[in-house]
Amino acid sequence: MPEYRRILLDGAAVQVTVEGAELVAGDGRRVRTDEAHHLPPVAPSKVIAVHLNHRSRVEEFRTALRDTPTYFHKPVSALNSHQGAVVRPEGCTWLNYEGEVAIVVGRTARNISPDEAGEYIAGYTVANDYGLHDFRDTDAGSMLRVKGSDTLCPLGPGLVTGWDFHGKRLRTYVNGEVVQDGSTAEMKWDMHYLVADIARTITLFPGDVLLSGTPANSRPVQPGDVVEVEVEGLGRLTNRIVTGPTAIRADVGAQPTESEEVLSTALGGDWEFRGIRPPRR
Template sequence: MATKEFRRILLDGNPVDVVVEGDELVAGDGRRVAIADATHLPPVTPSKIVCVHLNYRSRVEEMMTSLPKAPTYFHKPVSALNTHEGAVVRPEGCKWLNYEGEIAIVIGKTCRNISPEEAGDYIRGYTVANDYGLHDFRDTDSGSMLRVKGADTLCPVGPGIVEGWDFRGKRIRTIVNGEVKQDGTTDEMEWDMHYLVADIARTITLQPGDLLLSGTPAISRTVYPGDVVEVEVEGLGTLRNHIVTGPTPIRTDVGAQVTESEEVLSTAQGGDWEFRGIRKPKPPQP
């Protein structure tokens, strides 16, 4: 099956769905814009963003743990949604912002109580995602990951949705300032895309546009303001973002505060940094 890529851009001040044709984006009314000149928007408007915790074997080995018998999940608020070329904001007062290059499943039609064999019929396509996390908050929220993964801008997706793409045997890489940091393939996944959709849809109705993030390979590390982070997936393209510092400090008069526990540092800098004497925490940059 041939693939086809759809994007959503701001065109003459309006959000418009476009089709990729070579180096151009073509609107339904025939208007064309060069990809290099386009202002991208998130390619979908999801009602929910569901993410699997661990799925890639290299990540499991890196964290020196084992997979559960079935996948576990967390939820990113839709207010975390961001786009290709968008700024990812590290709030003032936080230090440990990590990337996680991923592939996002895009639901195409209402989905509930289906088998893995049926799941492909409910998937519209796939897009690239980066599941950023603020590990400064890792010691809070009883493992729900809400404040770690849910802050504004921490879920860029795009640049488009590719229909007709086969997820099997595809390479995924994360590149920071031109240097490859993550490099894996979807063959590492314990649970494939169809399994994840069917699992969630047992109890949660999935709607068109909903996103399921399918996990990340090894070597999630801290990035800093000024860094440019790209997630490149074979057949889906490259999602690019840059890191900036938020103008407003994290409030200290309410809620749990940021911490730098061993759990925070070992997760942000690699689960083995203390034991191997490598990957010691990098001094945070301004």
């Protein structure tokens, strides 16, 4: 399956193809994969994410899915890349990973059926839909700051075409330990359904990204942690958590909170019975 990446090469954003341990630009320049400065593999006009989709995640929160999916929006300013630093702002505690598959649109799509949707998909990449749950109480359901803060949408390492999404394994690692282990087989709504659903009222343009949901066991990570998301056939997306250089301003807007809503989301549906809290550092 062909894989395309975007890297910074001699000061310019360049699309390259993967050839073994090297990345090859259209003009023949080569760079080792482990030495490349990666960029997000696509430049979307919008990033749209489904809320709940994986059966294990639904069971974890002791809830039930609606008959149809619901969504939220991540601004493109949240985009990040393979090997990029994910920033937890100073004064915040509840930054959670969420390993996912990202759908990349290849053709302008509007008012298409699920059966047609595959023709409008360019390919797939790996995503980590980070959530800054300290702001969950203040976003009134929009998830804007929770999911849309800077650096919270890493994509990569590359765009893979011709990938069959059925029955593929998805794993998230923190410091080398498996913390999420799921499969696309547990998704209620598949990739074609999600694209067709959104395209009923929102025109999707080439490069636009849809995030397809995460399995159970999204949990907080700390500065210094290395988080990796691996999807069978798509590769492994790696990021390191860092602390922001400045604290959240206290002279404007709602401040980070630690309500029951924040804790129950950050620590999973059964947090109160396990008494687990991440270390502060």
